[in-house]
Amino acid sequence: MARITIDPMTRIEGHLRIDVEIEGGKVKDAWTTGTLFRGFEIILQGRDPRDAWHITQRICGVCPTSHGHTSSMSMDDAFKVKPPDNGRIIRNIIEGAQFVHSHILWFYHLNALDYVDVVSALKASPKEGSLKKVQAKLKSFVESGQLGPFANAYWGHPAYKLPPDVNLIAVAHYLEALEMQAKASQVSALFGGRMPMTMTSPPGGVTHVPTVDDLKNYLFRVKELQAWIDSVFIADLLAIAPFYLGAAGVGKGPANFLSWGVFEDASFDPKKRLLPRGAIFAADFPKVHDAKPEDVTEDTTHGWYKNSKPLNPAVGVTEPEYTGYDTNKKYTWAKAPRLQGKPMEVGALARMVVAYAAGQPTAKKLIDYALGQIGHPGNPAVLFGIIGRIAARALECKMVADSMYQWGIDLIENIKKGNTAVYTAYEIPNKAQGIGLWEAPRGALGHWIDVDGKKIKNYQCVVPTTWNVCPRDDKGVRGPIEEALIGTDVHDANKPLEVLRVVHSFDPCLACTVHVIHPESNRIMDFKVS
Amino acid sequence: MSKKEEVSKQFLDALEFRGVKRRDFLKFCGATAALLGLSELYVPKIAAALEKASKRTPVIWINFASDSGCTEAFIKATYPSPAEVILDILSVDYNETIMAAAGKQAEEILATAAKAGGYILVVEGGVPTKKGHGMIGNKEMLDVLKEMAGPAIAVLAIGSCATDGGVPAAKPNPSQIIGTGEALKKLGINKPLINLDLCPVNPQYLIGVVVNFLLLGKLPDLDSFGRPKMFYGQTIHDNCERRAHFDAGRFVEKFGSTEEALNYCLYKMGCKGPMTYSACPKIQYNDRTSWCIKAGGPCIGCAERGWTDKFAGFYEPLPGVKIPGLGGVEAGADKLGAIAAAATAVGIAVHAAATSASGRTKEEKGGKK
Numbered sequence: 091m092a093r094i095t096i097d098p099m100t101r102i103e104g105h106l107r108i109d110v111e112i113e114g115g116k117v118k119d120a121w122t123t124g125t126l127f128r129g130f131e132i133i134l135q136g137r138d139p140r141d142a143w144h145i146t147q148r149i150c151g152v153c154p155t156s157h158g159h160t161s162s163m164s165m166d167d168a169f170k171v172k173p174p175d176n177g178r179i180i181r182n183i184i185e186g187a188q189f190v191h192s193h194i195l196w197f198y199h200l201n202a203l204d205y206v207d208v209v210s211a212l213k214a215s216p217k218e219g220s221l222k223k224v225q226a227k228l229k230s231f232v233e234s235g236q237l238g239p240f241a242n243a244y245w246g247h248p249a250y251k252l253p254p255d256v257n258l259i260a261v262a263h264y265l266e267a268l269e270m271q272a273k274a275s276q277v278s279a280l281f282g283g284r285m286p287m288t289m290t291s292p293p294g295g296v297t298h299v300p301t302v303d304d305l306k307n308y309l310f311r312v313k314e315l316q317a318w319i320d321s322v323f324i325a326d327l328l329a330i331a332p333f334y335l336g337a338a339g340v341g342k343g344p345a346n347f348l349s350w351g352v353f354e355d356a357s358f359d360p361k362k363r364l365l366p367r368g369a370i371f372a373a374d375f376p377k378v379h380d381a382k383p384e385d386v387t388e389d390t391t392h393g394w395y396k397n398s399k400p401l402n403p404a405v406g407v408t409e410p411e412y413t414g415y416d417t418n419k420k421y422t423w424a425k426a427p428r429l430q431g432k433p434m435e436v437g438a439l440a441r442m443v444v445a446y447a448a449g450q451p452t453a454k455k456l457i458d459y460a461l462g463q464i465g466h467p468g469n470p471a472v473l474f475g476i477i478g479r480i481a482a483r484a485l486e487c488k489m490v491a492d493s494m495y496q497w498g499i500d501l502i503e504n505i506k507k508g509n510t511a512v513y514t515a516y517e518i519p520n521k522a523q524g525i526g527l528w529e530a531p532r533g534a535l536g537h538w539i540d541v542d543g544k545k546i547k548n549y550q551c552v553v554p555t556t557w558n559v560c561p562r563d564d565k566g567v568r569g570p571i572e573e574a575l576i577g578t579d580v581h582d583a584n585k586p587l588e589v590l591r592v593v594h595s596f597d598p599c600l601a602c603t604v605h606v607i608h609p610e611s612n613r614i615m616d617f618k619v620s
Numbered sequence: 621m622s623k624k625e626e627v628s629k630q631f632l633d634a635l636e637f638r639g640v641k642r643r644d645f646l647k648f649c650g651a652t653a654a655l656l657g658l659s660e661l662y663v664p665k666i667a668a669a670l671e672k673a674s675k676r677t678p679v680i681w682i683n684f685a686s687d688s689g690c691t692e693a694f695i696k697a698t699y700p701s702p703a704e705v706i707l708d709i710l711s712v713d714y715n716e717t718i719m720a721a722a723g724k725q726a727e728e729i730l731a732t733a734a735k736a737g738g739y740i741l742v743v744e745g746g747v748p749t750k751k752g753h754g755m756i757g758n759k760e761m762l763d764v765l766k767e768m769a770g771p772a773i774a775v776l777a778i779g780s781c782a783t784d785g786g787v788p789a790a791k792p793n794p795s796q797i798i799g800t801g802e803a804l805k806k807l808g809i810n811k812p813l814i815n816l817d818l819c820p821v822n823p824q825y826l827i828g829v830v831v832n833f834l835l836l837g838k839l840p841d842l843d844s845f846g847r848p849k850m851f852y853g854q855t856i857h858d859n860c861e862r863r864a865h866f867d868a869g870r871f872v873e874k875f876g877s878t879e880e881a882l883n884y885c886l887y888k889m890g891c892k893g894p895m896t897y898s899a900c901p902k903i904q905y906n907d908r909t910s911w912c913i914k915a916g917g918p919c920i921g922c923a924e925r926g927w928t929d930k931f932a933g934f935y936e937p938l939p940g941v942k943i944p945g946l947g948g949v950e951a952g953a954d955k956l957g958a959i960a961a962a963a964t965a966v967g968i969a970v971h972a973a974a975t976s977a978s979g980r981t982k983e984e985k986g987g988k989k
Contacts, residue, residue, distance in 0.1 A: 096723035125755040129794030148787040151689020236711040243720035284905035289917025297875040412752030513876030601687040
């Protein structure tokens with residue numbers, strides 16, 4: 091039996107360590123470790139609550155906007171303030187642009203190198219001029235002997251299945267995608283000032299008043315993104331998928347899915363969000379359960395915190411205590427969140443599966459189309475695993491970009507009718523509590539705020555990657571990534587490419603995961619459920 | 621312009637062959653010249669300097685206690701694009717967010733680089749000093765910095781976490797995170813250090829420093845905080861596109877109002893631009909799409925040391941304390957530092973009071989509501 095440690099795990103956000111035990115060429119057991127601890131909730135205590143949406147954006151530089159919006163929503167809830175319709179739409183737009191950026195970046199720059207052999211692209215025989223140029227550029231790059239970020243990788247590993255010509259196209263699109271993710275972020279900046287760290291979505295709505303120039307600019311930028319997603323992103327997904335269909339079923343995990351829902355509907359009903367709220371248990375498809383924050387507990391049995399029984403985050407008691415790495419005892423800074431006691435996968439696959447099961451027409455159409463293309467019509471269960479996570483992100487990216495165009499039209503229609511309000515003023519109450527439940531590109535995100543004396547008394551976040559990357563709980567049940575790794579083939583223990591694939595499929599973001607702490611007995615009680 | 625200074629046709633042809641469009645390359649050089657405050661005459665010089673650099677300068681980029689926001693900012697750069705930076709200008713040998721290698725193979729890259737030396741060390745994120753609070757490859761982050769800073773040519777601390785610990789080092793600093801400068805001091809390592817305060821870093825600052833280095837063979841002039849004067853020499857207020865409204869006493873009093881639609885000054889909404897030294901209004905963000913104040917977001921002062929605590933209460937107007945005789949004083953941060961900032965605040969208070977007295981605003985004496 092061989093034990094492999096992958097530390098640092100790269101092409102993710104943040105600091106992650108993966109340990110796997112291999113027997114007979116397969117993963118027999120696995121442990122995931124968050125290795126950095128910050129401590130945002132303590133920092134937030136005693137501050138002006140309106141600062142929280144800026145500070146919490148710094149929890150994650152990849153999905154700052156999601157944290158900012160969730161924070162502002164927790165205050166909208168606490169302060170009893172409802173953003174005007176244009177405020178709702180512009181928040182959706184800024185968030186949507188971040189989703190598009192994040193999914194492009196993940197697909198091409200974080201995940202693709204597990205499937206695309208960059209060196210093999212040198213053997214391609216391109217006929218088309220632009221591809222010839224890319225190949226020449228790649229050749230001169232490789233011949234320079236300075237491989238930069240492509241050095242020392244697993245090139246030539248037998249798990250790479252694409253022919254050289256497809257590898258070359260993917261390399262060309264890797265470079266193109268770098269430009270497109272930057273363009274998507276420009277859309278966030280158009281309404282938010284800059285990206286990362288947008289500036290215009292405090293509680294009450296947004297502070298950006300859109301101009302005619304913004305709207306024109308916006309629609310044409312979104313059209314460019316849509317065209318690229320359809321003709322390149324989705325096309326690449328469908329071109330690459332046939333070579334990796336053998337991986338269907340790999341990296342399945344617990345097949346419990348949670349989505350708090352994202353992209354607010356005019357009704358502010360979370361079940362009517364573009365990607366609706368709901369949960370699915372044990373691959374029991376298409377039965378959608380209500381997802382309620384009061385069903386969440388967090389367990390610290392294997393995290394570097396003083397032990398307590400599993401508690402709801404609203405009444406959580408947690409004290410950090412680093413005791414060294416020991417997989418039998420404590421081995422990570424992540425806590426173990428559970429919904430109704432179960433580990434839950436979160437992210438694009440969870441959202442798309444919940445949306446599909448809930449009958450969201452666009453999600454259903456896109457998933458049915460993709461299933462037909464890969465030869466599994468009418469069988470969405472085939473998506474539970476690494477292939478499904480990849481497909482879900484690409485399809486969701488298209489769904490969001492297409493919706494963004496419509497949101498622009500909705501905004502214009504409102505303005506045409508003379509409805510130009512973007513912000514609702516409010517007074518900060520002396521005492522108030524609120525919850526924001528939303529989605530980051532990586533999955534379900536919740537912020538809980540407790541205000542006393544117009545200052546933050548307590549603040550709590552339960553973030554996407556904590557759900558995915560968490561350790562075992564008090565019953566010894568593994569976290570979703572740990573579980574998904576079990577049974578994975580590992581061809582060469584020195585080059586554990588297959589392990590990387592499973593971990594990357596969850597798009598881990600560790601900055602989010604390990605900042606969550608409470609120094610003393612922090613109690614947040616009697617929350618109204620949003 | 622002499623012939624020698626012209627970019628050789630051969631070089632441009634070679635670039636074009638490598639997939640870099642001639643127009644884009646010259647646009648990049650032009651943008652860089654503008655960024656560095658140089659005349660257009662320098663464009664061929666910049667191009668020539670890059671042409672001469674036969675070996676791309678190696679970069680080791682390490683994330684400590686960060687949220688990777690600066691890596692994210694970097695990949696939003698334009699002219700040059702991140703692809704051009706990675707393929708044509710620098711050799712980014714280690715960056716955990718984008719590198720293909722992982723685990724053992726990634727550690728090998730670090731070990732090889734530390735042996736060879738001669739790289740620019742880019743530090744993103746502060747350094748936790750509490751045991752076990754920040755580990756890479758089972759090593760304390762402080763030890764990783766020690767190993768990698770020694771052999772580096774220079775250290776570039778990008779973003780406020782790297783310069784002073786940033787947001788996670790705000791009170792009460794639960795992981796006892798320190799900035800790169802302090803960490804190097806603690807380790808007894810003496811290296812040229814450039815601080816690019818901002819949360820997140822403006823990618824054009826980062827690239828400007830690198831190109832300045834490649835072009836002139838030296839690091840830029842720094843202020844007393846170790847920040848390049850070319851980017852931190854003036855306040856946001858100095859160059860703000862809404863400055864005329866401030867001078868005329870026209871202020872936004874409510875978000876989303878008619879005054880906001882007219883782009884009036886955000887000072888009363890808590891804008892920290894008058895006390896914040898950064899070229900944000902000139903260079904902007906995301907291919908100059910926008911920047912905070914342009915979009916209607918009051919500046920939170922994230923280019924200043926200790927901004928999370930210093931400017932806490934981001935939506936509260938800067939305190940205006942009247943001290944006679946100092947009104948209107950403004951000076952570079954390198955000379956007066958905090959004193960200048962305080963004097964600037966005074967200047968504003970006086971200014972706001974004056975405009976108010978002259979009947980151009982209805983209320984507000986520059987202080988809190």
